[in-house]
Each structure stands twice: as C-alpha cells, then as structure tokens.
Amino acid sequence: xxxxxxxxxxxxxxxxxxxxxxxxxxxxxxxxxxxxxxxxxxxxxxxxxxxxxxxxxxxxxxxxxxxxxxxxxxxxxxxxxxxxxxxxxxxxxxxxxxxxxxxxxxxxxxxxxxxxxxxxxxxxxxxxxxxxxxxxxxxxxxxxxxxxxxxxxxxxxxxxxxxxxxxxxxxxxxxxxxxxxxxxxxxxxxxxxxxxxxxxxxxxxxxxxxxxxxxxxxxxxxxxxxxxxxxxxxxxxxxxxxxxxxxxxxxxxxxxxxxxxxxxxxxxxxxxxxxxxxxxxxxxxxxxxxxxxxxxxxxxxxxxxx
Numbered sequence: 001x002x003x004x005x006x007x008x009x010x011x012x013x014x015x016x017x018x019x020x021x022x023x024x025x026x027x028x029x030x031x032x033x034x035x036x037x038x039x040x041x042x043x044x045x046x047x048x049x050x051x052x053x054x055x056x057x058x059x060x061x062x063x064x065x066x067x068x069x070x071x072x073x074x075x076x077x078x079x080x081x082x083x084x085x086x087x088x089x090x091x092x093x094x095x096x097x098x099x100x101x102x103x104x105x106x107x108x109x110x111x112x113x114x115x116x117x118x119x120x121x122x123x124x125x126x127x128x129x130x131x132x133x134x135x136x137x138x139x140x141x142x143x144x145x146x147x148x149x150x151x152x153x154x155x156x157x158x159x160x161x162x163x164x165x166x167x168x169x170x171x172x173x174x175x176x177x178x179x180x181x182x183x184x185x186x187x188x189x190x191x192x193x194x195x196x197x198x199x200x201x202x203x204x205x206x207x208x209x210x211x212x213x214x215x216x217x218x219x220x221x222x223x224x225x226x227x228x229x230x231x232x233x234x235x236x237x238x239x240x241x242x243x244x245x246x247x248x249x250x251x252x253x254x255x256x257x258x259x260x261x262x263x264x265x266x267x268x269x270x271x272x273x274x275x276x277x278x279x280x281x282x283x284x285x286x287x288x289x290x291x292x293x294x295x296x297x298x299x300x301x302x303x304x305x306x
Contacts, residue, residue: 022047024054024081027238030190032058035232036081040203040286043101043140048074052101055194055232056082057187059166062091065114066185066194066232068105070137072147075105079112090114092165094172095153096196096234097182098125100133107151118153119161119172121181126152129179177216178208178234184223191229198223201236201247203286207295213260213302217252224249251282255299263303272300 024036036054043049049070057064063082069075082090093110095103095118103126106116118126130150137145157163163170171186178197185194198219200206207213223231224241231244254276262272273296282288 022050022077024050024077026056026081026085029055029192029230029232029238033187033190033192034058034082034085035238036078037237038101038235040235043070043137045141045144048077048144049101049104049137049141050074050077052099052197052235053232054078056085056090057168057170058086058088059091059168061166063088064092064094064163064165064168064170065090065109066094067096067102067196068093068109068116070101070104070148071141071145072105072108072149073144074101075108078105079109092117092163094118094163094170094185095122095126096185096194098122098129098179099197100137102196103153104133104137104148104150106153107149110151110154115155116151116153117155117157117163119174119181119183120156120158121174121176122183123153123156123181125179125181126150173222175215175219176212177219178206178211180210184219186226186228191227192232193223193226193228193230194232195223195234195244197234199231199233199236199239199244199248200285201233201239201243203235204282204288204291204295205235205248205251206287206291207255207298209298211298213252213255213295213299217249217256220244220249220252247282247285254279254282255295256303259296259299260303263300266304269297269300269304273297 026034029035034056038050038052043051055066069078090109093114093116110116161172172183175182175198182196231239
C-alpha cells in the first residue's frame, strides 16, 4: 500500500491543480459576438498567460477569433471555450497587437487551418519582439510554454483595413499606444469595439518603455468619436464608453496634460511625480500602487525627449 500511496497522492494533487487553473468562459456581448475575460493579475502557469481579454464572432462561414493567447496551451484553452458555444471552426485569427498574449497562440490556430491576419506594423512588431517575449514567458509559464512557436501574422493589411466574412465586417485601425503597431477592431454592425491594449478598466493601464501616452490619448479620442455601445477592453470587464473614459481616457489626459506639460516646461521629474503621486480618481484601480509612478516616469521621459 505504501508503494501505491505516493503516486495516488501525486495524481490527486495534479487533478486539484487542474481544477483550480483558469479556464476562459465565453460571455455574450451582443448577438453572435463573445468576449473571453482574463484575470487582472500577472501571467502564471495556472492561467497560461491568458491575463488579458480575447473575443470571437460566430459566422455561418466560421469563427473569427480576436487574439490568440500567449502559448500553445493558452490557445487550446481559448479553442475549448469557443467549442462550448459553437461547432464552427476558427476560420480567421485577427491580432490587435504584438504583446505576447495577443499573438503567441497564432501557430496553434494556423495549424488547425485558420488564417492569421494583422495590420502591417503589428506583424512587424511581433517579429521584432518574439525572442524577448518567449524568454520573458519562460519565467512565468515554465514547462507549460513548451511547444509554443512564434508566428507573426502571415497576412498583413496596410495602415487600416476592412475584413468581411460571413456577413460580418471588421474595421482595423492603429492605436500605437501600448506597443507600436497596436490596433483595435471595430464591428460597426454591432456597435462593439475590441480595443486591444488601448483600453483598460478595473485595473490601471501600463505604460512601457516603448509605449506612447500621446498616441494613446489621440487614439482614445478617435475611439470615443465612434460612440461604441460596448467595448471589450484589453483588460477588465466588458464596459461602456463612460467607464472607459473614466478609467482610461481620463488617465491618458492626465499623463499628457499634467505630466507631459511639466516635462515640456523642464520641471524636475521627481517633483512632478511627487506632486501627482496620489490621484483619488484612479486609486481604486488594481495595480495602481505598482504602476502609477512608473507610468508617470515614462510619460515624463516621452515628452522630455521631444
């Protein structure tokens, strides 16, 4: 009995971990449009890097998937969530960006017969950052990253593009905010916008060394002009324009209008960051304590260098 007990306990532990692991579930946004809402925290082996939002549109000619996940196993989880809604296969994968969880599942879906599509700068940035993203993900996913093959979008469109499949129209436009070449997908028929990493709700947006808060502010104003009824943000719950404005648009306005203005006036960076260290209107957002000062620092540098 002692010989059998250890393997049995090991199997029970594996089953318990599998039960606790994140499994994306489809949430109907409207009609045949669905969102897959990821957790707000960090990438992990439990979530297979799916700490972001994805979505799909079911059409008579197949499923259009918006973003493919951060790994082979993450892509399989996305596929399983779609299969619980429809038997239609994934026909197209449309990438909104080049951050790892937007596209490192591309190869899996391409191997299943899907066509992978993105705007040209999106695909170029994917290729540029592929090695860096794979190395970074190893720290979070470990062995669960095995089998993942970077595949930058093979089919690319120019500076903007319109796609049509099965009675659905998708309009792609650059945002260039979080990563160069980032884009949104607008579904005019439904009034739904998949923002990619332009919009964050429930958590504070992140400004990276390669991000542009000025581009973010301009892109958000263009988004608002579309007057979407529903927004599937890059992170956080499906929301309306008012929430997106409060939690993303207003923050871009702050970073440009206050921090950027201080940088252009050549004020000391530390004094500026100290002055705006506590912003009650954004303090409730997850990751505020970890990201806010670093966001201001990078916004300051963006305007200081101009």
